[in-house]
């Protein structure tokens with residue numbers, strides 16, 4: 001499922017709930033937007049994270065002046081195009 005998503009970052013979270021000595025287990029979570037632009041967080045394994053790291057994108061949200069729709073695009077792209085009307 002994550003293969004088709006836009007990965008935007010990771011964060012580490014410690015799970016202290018089941019331990020007594022404050023040495024909880026470390027979990028990696030990935031932030032992503034799916035194909036519909038819906039934001040999500042998913043727990044990933046270390047191996048998965050290594051692969052996904054290469055696919056992190058610096059994205060930015062844009063508003064299309066022509067059709068008013070919201071879309072995300074590469075942050076460093078000079079002239080982002082609206083996927084709906086192509087302008």
Ligand SMILES: [Zn+2]
Nearest residue numbers: 064067082085
């Ligand atoms: Zn548009």
